[in-house]
Amino acid sequence: MKRLRVAITGLTSCSGCQLALLNCEAELPQLLELVDFRFFPMACSPATLESDYDAALVEGCLSMPHEQELLLSLRKRSRYLVAVGTCAAWGGVAALKNDQDREQLRQQVYGTDSTAALETFSPLPLNAVVQVDATVTGCPPEKEELIGLLTGLLKGSLPTLISYPVCTECRMKETLCLLTERSALCLGPLTLGGCGALCPALGVPCEGCRGPVPEANLAEAMEIYLQKGYAQEAACERLRRFCPGWRA
Amino acid sequence: MKAGLPTSATITSVRKLTSDTTLFALRCDDPAAAGAPLPAVASFLPGQFLELSLPGIGEVPISYCGIPSSDGTIELCIRHVGHVTIPLQNAKPGDAVGLRGPFGLGFPLKSYENQDLLLIAGGLGMAPLRSLLLALLVERGQWGELTLLYGAREPGALLFLDELLYMSQSSDIRIYLAVDRRGSCLEGIPHCRAALLPALLDQVMLQPERTHAALCGPPIVYTPLVERLNQLGLADERIHLSLERRMKCGQGRCGHCAVGTYLCCTDGPVFNYAMLKGIEGALV
Amino acid sequence: MRYMEISKLQRLLDLLRQQGELHSPVLGDDGVTRFELLPPGKLPDLAAIRTQLPPKKYLLHPQETILTYQADAGYRVPLATVPAMILFGLHPCDLAGISYLDRIFLGDEPDQLYLSRRAALTLIGVSCTPDEFCSCRLYPSPLEAWYDLFFQQSVDGIAVSIGSPRGAELMKILDDVMEERELLLPEDTRCFFGRKIPLPPESELDQGLPEWQVLAGHCIGCGACSVCCPTCSCFDVLEFGGLDGSSAERLRRWDNCLFRSHAEVAGGMSFQKDRAQRFRYRYRHKYRGFGQVKGVPGCTGCGRCRAFCPAGLDLRALAGKLEGDAS
Numbered sequence: 001m002k003r004l005r006v007a008i009t010g011l012t013s014c015s016g017c018q019l020a021l022l023n024c025e026a027e028l029p030q031l032l033e034l035v036d037f038r039f040f041p042m043a044c045s046p047a048t049l050e051s052d053y054d055a056a057l058v059e060g061c062l063s064m065p066h067e068q069e070l071l072l073s074l075r076k077r078s079r080y081l082v083a084v085g086t087c088a089a090w091g092g093v094a095a096l097k098n099d100q101d102r103e104q105l106r107q108q109v110y111g112t113d114s115t116a117a118l119e120t121f122s123p124l125p126l127n128a129v130v131q132v133d134a135t136v137t138g139c140p141p142e143k144e145e146l147i148g149l150l151t152g153l154l155k156g157s158l159p160t161l162i163s164y165p166v167c168t169e170c171r172m173k174e175t176l177c178l179l180t181e182r183s184a185l186c187l188g189p190l191t192l193g194g195c196g197a198l199c200p201a202l203g204v205p206c207e208g209c210r211g212p213v214p215e216a217n218l219a220e221a222m223e224i225y226l227q228k229g230y231a232q233e234a235a236c237e238r239l240r241r242f243c244p245g246w247r248a
Numbered sequence: 249m250k251a252g253l254p255t256s257a258t259i260t261s262v263r264k265l266t267s268d269t270t271l272f273a274l275r276c277d278d279p280a281a282a283g284a285p286l287p288a289v290a291s292f293l294p295g296q297f298l299e300l301s302l303p304g305i306g307e308v309p310i311s312y313c314g315i316p317s318s319d320g321t322i323e324l325c326i327r328h329v330g331h332v333t334i335p336l337q338n339a340k341p342g343d344a345v346g347l348r349g350p351f352g353l354g355f356p357l358k359s360y361e362n363q364d365l366l367l368i369a370g371g372l373g374m375a376p377l378r379s380l381l382l383a384l385l386v387e388r389g390q391w392g393e394l395t396l397l398y399g400a401r402e403p404g405a406l407l408f409l410d411e412l413l414y415m416s417q418s419s420d421i422r423i424y425l426a427v428d429r430r431g432s433c434l435e436g437i438p439h440c441r442a443a444l445l446p447a448l449l450d451q452v453m454l455q456p457e458r459t460h461a462a463l464c465g466p467p468i469v470y471t472p473l474v475e476r477l478n479q480l481g482l483a484d485e486r487i488h489l490s491l492e493r494r495m496k497c498g499q500g501r502c503g504h505c506a507v508g509t510y511l512c513c514t515d516g517p518v519f520n521y522a523m524l525k526g527i528e529g530a531l532v
Numbered sequence: 533m534r535y536m537e538i539s540k541l542q543r544l545l546d547l548l549r550q551q552g553e554l555h556s557p558v559l560g561d562d563g564v565t566r567f568e569l570l571p572p573g574k575l576p577d578l579a580a581i582r583t584q585l586p587p588k589k590y591l592l593h594p595q596e597t598i599l600t601y602q603a604d605a606g607y608r609v610p611l612a613t614v615p616a617m618i619l620f621g622l623h624p625c626d627l628a629g630i631s632y633l634d635r636i637f638l639g640d641e642p643d644q645l646y647l648s649r650r651a652a653l654t655l656i657g658v659s660c661t662p663d664e665f666c667s668c669r670l671y672p673s674p675l676e677a678w679y680d681l682f683f684q685q686s687v688d689g690i691a692v693s694i695g696s697p698r699g700a701e702l703m704k705i706l707d708d709v710m711e712e713r714e715l716l717l718p719e720d721t722r723c724f725f726g727r728k729i730p731l732p733p734e735s736e737l738d739q740g741l742p743e744w745q746v747l748a749g750h751c752i753g754c755g756a757c758s759v760c761c762p763t764c765s766c767f768d769v770l771e772f773g774g775l776d777g778s779s780a781e782r783l784r785r786w787d788n789c790l791f792r793s794h795a796e797v798a799g800g801m802s803f804q805k806d807r808a809q810r811f812r813y814r815y816r817h818k819y820r821g822f823g824q825v826k827g828v829p830g831c832t833g834c835g836r837c838r839a840f841c842p843a844g845l846d847l848r849a850l851a852g853k854l855e856g857d858a859s
Contacts, residue, residue: 001777030775030776033777034775034777147775148772151304151772151773151774151775151777152304152772152773154773154777155302155304155305155335155773156334156337156338157305157331157332157334157335158331158334160331163791163793164755164788164791164793165753165754165755167754167755167756168754168755168756168759168788171584171585171754171755171756171759171760171840172585172594172595172759172786173594174564174566174584174585174589175562175564176562176563176564177756177842179842180840180842181563188754189752189753189754189842190752203562214792215753215792215807216753217749217750217751217753217807220750220751220752220843221752224752224842224843251641252598252609252641252643252644253599253607253608253609254599254606254607255606256606256607277606301607301771301782303601303603303607303771303773303778303780304601304771304772304774304778304779304780305771305773306769306770306771306782307771307782308798329798329799330797330798330799331798333798344603344606346601346606346607467801467803492797493797493803494795494796494797494798496767496768496769497767497769499641500636500823500824501636501637501643501765501767501823501824502767502768502769502784502787503767503787503789503817503823504766504787504794506813506816506822508736508816508822509816509820509821509822509826509827510822511822514823526736527736528736528737528809528812529795529803529804529805529809529813
């Protein structure tokens, strides 16, 4: 079988999504039989771009001109471009302060007397700049999702974004509902599932790391959070941690 | 367990019909001995559907597009728009697939005997109606007047045009074609005009008390078609529509294909309009 | 009538354990009551009103492999031997839920996975005291609460009814802990099941009722109502390719008609566009039925949907209005 020619890179990110793939140690030998990682600077050198790829997997959001160049370049060379991880899909934590003035932020971080010009702009998800053919969300995505993405691409199919919330998986596991039983600020009902409700199953409220579900009923969820005694501010701040697009 | 377990089959031919639509021929790998009955999935009625599996990708319901053939060949006309059908763009003869079926009830051929038949297809709706059309032509003497109205977006999207134009040369059937896009070049396509599908009904004289209509098309086209057929005097019971739903099991279990309290996979996918009338979400 | 003093419960459980894996409602350290393996020495929570998940989880796993594929062998049903299992502590509504699933997954062409698991199950019911979320009393059900044995709790013991040949066989083994007693016990909630009730109305649901919009407005789409429902059995089907590049596995996973994706077809078009419409879909399925359960109301009155809904929604109030209050 012809191996899948893949380019993998990270833009503004923690590289955790790429690491999640590299952590699939048991599967990597078999995966290498199927997938030819032609461009994967984090894992192998040399890393020079070639003329074409079956797929480009891109982690992270866009915040610098050279990243935009790389992204456009990968888009041109790849049949499919897949946004991998929450930052690539929604902006993620790097976009946390997108609603604040960039100049003020610069001064806060680097001081007023810093003259170094920062070549950055407000972080953006990939689909703000290029067409994204598929999204695998998560901070980081689950190992099964990454492997499923690659075995699917090998057969010419793109993954369908899971559209049900964390709550559904939480209930399937028969864990305690932290929202109703512990009055926790749990973002489960608003957040895309696929993680197997990992956090709530360990007693930790959902932080919303996989981004918003389609048709999220934010108004009603907010009503419930308010009833539980949370301020709207607090709830919104929690929501925007991974997806700055949330507005309540 | 037969209905739940895909039978291994092989793609025997691939014919691109348009840029996004392909006609596949397939055959079960375990052909019955000569003279023995066909494999269950190769023995079907027009309007029924099967579940096509692409190993490692998934399964999708597809209408039969041909008629049962003595060598067990099954024809499927597939538009590459979904999770399973997009990878099928790369399929070649010799590729392995799985088949389950047939499912559903199909067109009520018994009640069509000695009746005039009006087939109305929109877009990809031609696929199941081609199955019906071929079945009707095989036993041409059984039915009265045969008319096909067929509309597509543009001339290049008219499926099976060569076949249809060939048929239209005989006196067995009258064929009227339409393309939505005005200004399309219709040269070399007789019986075709730039119009929306329901407008073709203006060209047809029908005797409502001895006519049945069989419809298949995108959901949006059903309401105007039914309205117009009613105006022409056709009773609801005489209008048969084939509905699209995402039948995931075909066995009435997965719960995805309910229309009112009917299930598309076991009570349909062909319904007469009297059954569907008033049901929320049935047509659009 | 056969009777067992409550002091002999531990001995009874030991006898049952010899017949198969014993599962019953257990209150977990996390505060959730669930059906799970009952370890020796532990007592079942027979006072629990409802487990979070109904016993359907034993028959249809939330996610399970239904087919495997190998290039040389094609698709195959994974064969697994199912150990004998005894579910102890099922309430009549749980039993009715199982009989509803039987109608869908058994029959002329039974689902092999379901059949093998169902055949391995022994069902032992226990009487219960309904709470404010239970509605068995309000809306009696045509679903049969079939059981192998049923234990009716009284002050100091348990009166046993036999419901099947398998139950009769089991009773012989349990004879050690049983005695004969004359008792006059009040009716229990079994009486609300297997009832002849009028067929649901054929008419289409009135889309103009304000209740639909209220439900849609408050629903946060978490899916708990469906996951926790003893009769919700819609499933999605998924397939994944193996790492060898040729094998594959097909899964089914519990699905929910309140999600947009439920009625989506290729290309993204959905036949159930908004949440209010999807509530009507759910309503039709739950109270009027389709397919094998057409005309069979599928609500067992267990109260899980109401008890576990974060927004406190309750479809049953509407059912009272639309189906008529049978009581």
